Amino acid sequence: xxxxxxxxxxxxxxxxxxxxxxxxxxxxxxxxxxxxxxxxxxxxxxxxxxxxxxxxxxxxxxxxxxxxxxxxxxxxxxxxxxxxxxxxxxxxxxxxxxxxxxxxxxxxxxxxxxxxx
Amino acid sequence: xxxxxxxxxxxxxxxxxxxxxxxxxxxxxxxxxxxxxxxxxxxxxxxxxxxxxxxxxxxxxxxxxxxxxxxxxxxxxxxxxxxxxxxxxxxxxxxxxxxxxxxxxxxxxxxxxxxxxxxxxxxxxxxxxxxxxxxxxxxxxxxxxxxxxxxxxxxxxxxxxxxxxxxxxxxxxxxxxxxxxxxxxxxxxxxxxxxxxxxxxxxxxxxxxxxxxxxxxx
Amino acid sequence: xxxxxxxxxxxxxxxxxxxxxxxxxxxxxxxxxxxxxxxxxxxxxxxxxxxxxxxxxxxxxxxxxxxxxxxxxxxxxxxxxxxxxxxxxxxxxxxxxxxxxxxxxxx
Numbered sequence: 279x280x281x282x283x284x285x286x287x288x289x290x291x292x293x294x295x296x297x298x299x300x301x302x303x304x305x306x307x308x309x310x311x312x313x314x315x316x317x318x319x320x321x322x323x324x325x326x327x328x329x330x331x332x333x334x335x336x337x338x339x340x341x342x343x344x345x346x347x348x349x350x351x352x353x354x355x356x357x358x359x360x361x362x363x364x365x366x367x368x369x370x371x372x373x374x375x376x377x378x379x380x381x382x383x384x385x386x387x388x389x390x391x392x393x394x395x
Numbered sequence: 396x397x398x399x400x401x402x403x404x405x406x407x408x409x410x411x412x413x414x415x416x417x418x419x420x421x422x423x424x425x426x427x428x429x430x431x432x433x434x435x436x437x438x439x440x441x442x443x444x445x446x447x448x449x450x451x452x453x454x455x456x457x458x459x460x461x462x463x464x465x466x467x468x469x470x471x472x473x474x475x476x477x478x479x480x481x482x483x484x485x486x487x488x489x490x491x492x493x494x495x496x497x498x499x500x501x502x503x504x505x506x507x508x509x510x511x512x513x514x515x516x517x518x519x520x521x522x523x524x525x526x527x528x529x530x531x532x533x534x535x536x537x538x539x540x541x542x543x544x545x546x547x548x549x550x551x552x553x554x555x556x557x558x559x560x561x562x563x564x565x566x567x568x569x570x571x572x573x574x575x576x577x578x579x580x581x582x583x584x585x586x587x588x589x590x591x592x593x594x595x596x597x598x599x600x601x602x603x604x605x606x607x608x609x610x611x612x613x
Numbered sequence: 614x615x616x617x618x619x620x621x622x623x624x625x626x627x628x629x630x631x632x633x634x635x636x637x638x639x640x641x642x643x644x645x646x647x648x649x650x651x652x653x654x655x656x657x658x659x660x661x662x663x664x665x666x667x668x669x670x671x672x673x674x675x676x677x678x679x680x681x682x683x684x685x686x687x688x689x690x691x692x693x694x695x696x697x698x699x700x701x702x703x704x705x706x707x708x709x710x711x712x713x714x715x716x717x718x719x720x
Contacts, residue, residue, distance in 0.1 A: 280441040282655035287447040290655065296497035297570045321614050323666035325568045327515055329542060329621040341500075341571055351662035361569050363500075372543055372622070380562040382542050385569035420715045422708075426686060427642040429707035431649060433699050440652035448648040453637045515621035517665055518681065527647075530639075531631045533681050539623035551629055566621065 297345045299358040305388065307362055311337045312394035315364070315386060323351035326390045330382075333370050334394050338383065339363040346387055359388040452527050460491045461524035461574060462595035465606075466588045469579045479503060482574060486524060496523035496572050502565060503576045504602075509556045511549070511602030512565045512573040513541035521572035525600060532601065542566060552603045565602075575602040582609045617673040643682040646689065653689055658696035664688050 282290065307313060317332040318324075325347045341363055345356035364386045368376040434440040464486055468475040478485040482499030486492065499521060502510040514520065515538050520528035531537050540548050545562045549555070556562055565573040577599040583591060586609070598604025620626075638644045653659055659667070667688035668676070676684065693699050 280439055280444065280652070280655075281657065282444050282652055283441050284443045284447055286655070287444050287451070287651075290494070290651070291448070291451055292493040294492070294494040294497040295661075298498055319615055323614065323662060323669060325516065327566070327568060327619050327621045328615060329515070329619075341498075341569075344498075344570055347569070347662045347665075350660060351666040361571070363571075376543075377546065377562070379559070380545060380564070382564045382566060384566040385571055387569070419712065421642075423683060423686065424640075424642045425708045425711050425715075426690070426704070427645050427649075428711055429704050430686075430690065430693070430699070431645055433703055433707055434649070434652060434693075437698070439656055439698055440649065445645065445648035445652065448651050449638070449644040452647070453644070457637075516618055517668070527637055529631070529635050530681065531629050534626075534629070535620055535623070535677070536626040536629045539620040539626050540629070542621045543624075548629065 297347075297350075299343045299345055299356065301343045301360075303343055303359050303388070305340055305360040307337045307340070307360070307388070307391060307393070309337050309339055313337055313362075313364060313386075313391040314394045316390055316392055318390075320348065322348065324348045326386065327384070329371060330364075330366055330384060330386075333366055335364040335366040335370070337362045338365045341385060344387075346389070348387075357389075361385050361387055362391070364391070452522075456491075456523060457526035458524075458595075458597035458600065459592070460489070460526075461521075461597075461600045462592045463489055463588075464491070464524060464574075465576060465595045465600065466591035468576055469583075469591055470588050475576075478576065486574075491523040493523050495519070496521045498571045499524070499574055500565075500571050501574045501576050502563070504578045506560075506578075508561045508563055509549075509554075509602065510563050510565060510573075510575045511541060511545055512567060512575060513538060514567045515539070515542055516566075516568055519567040519572065521574045524574050525597060529597075549603065552598065554603065554605055575600050577606045580606050580609050614669055616669045617676055618669050646682045646686050649689055650685060653693055653696075653698070656696075656698065658698055659688075659692040663692060667691050 312334060314334050315326065315330040315332065339362065341361045343358045344361045345358055349355055349357045363383055366382045368380040369378060371382060435442055467489065468478050474485065478501050482501040483497065486499055504510055518528055518533040520532060542564050545564050546556060567573050580594055594607045596604050596606060599606045668684045671684065671687055694701055
């Protein structure tokens, strides 16, 4: 018996599979906080791209709690945590020749961040 | 595992049957056929279900959904407020929801901000509003350059962003999916929602384009 | 992992090639791969994170020179074999049969 029979297709596609979880975890950061993305280089799956590691940004929003892709990929559990929308200025990422106005916004898990001094 | 074929099969036009010149079937075609046959024989997949999935994304879900959301936001300020506050909920009001759009964030283009969306790590894209992403969105040139040279990318797409306007690039690296609410074209005040839908291009909702100007051919 | 998939900020990939009036799928096999992803997912053989991780494990040069849906096929094959849905030997045998049948087909 296939796990996905014809009649389940429409409901599956319309519902999807959100990874949002109840907000039971404490948020270490809040909008306005200055943060630094950790300089970590996991050999396993991560959603922390190299171009932000070690860079300083500002939390713009707390998107709520989600399961952690890095651990779910390896059967290591959901490890729910807050995901923040963090703004990095173009100059912070790419140096003084970059636009002084532009920015990159990226969603970073609580565990990817340290408070900036 | 046999090695992958070298041709970029996204650009080739191989078919599922040999032509009169006795060309062997491309290896990738055989791999897919073998996989589907075996899984079907083992009762693990149902062909009709697979057909329905293809049909959904080929014919039913596409950028016209997102264009409706945009046109509604342009004409209904209360809807726009709801859309910016809780994207998934407001988009679901119009009947669009589901896979790769479970957690939507709508970002608004304004006189001072131009937004652009990318997934540098893979191809994350808001399927319920835009359908499946185009090849360019999933390819190395866009994924690499969008975050480091967004103005260069926009120029390549024919979008001129004034020097005093902030360009914000949203990297969809987690499970939130981003959707750009473009600025309403000048002179469109008298248009109906149906007419406004025709102005909203797919690229304007990714942020690599602008809506068509009023009076442009459909 | 620090794989080639982590592309933000890389340079030298050239212009962004865009196809006018691009179809949703370019070939029939892409359609089937796309749909098979859901079959495997619903069958519990992988979640999206395992799927992405498997693509990231492709040798870098293969990742760069293969197409998007070839990445999908690579991951789906690997995860279905890992999960015991099919074996590598079964797949190879079927591929060989299909290849032979293709050659024998009258034109």
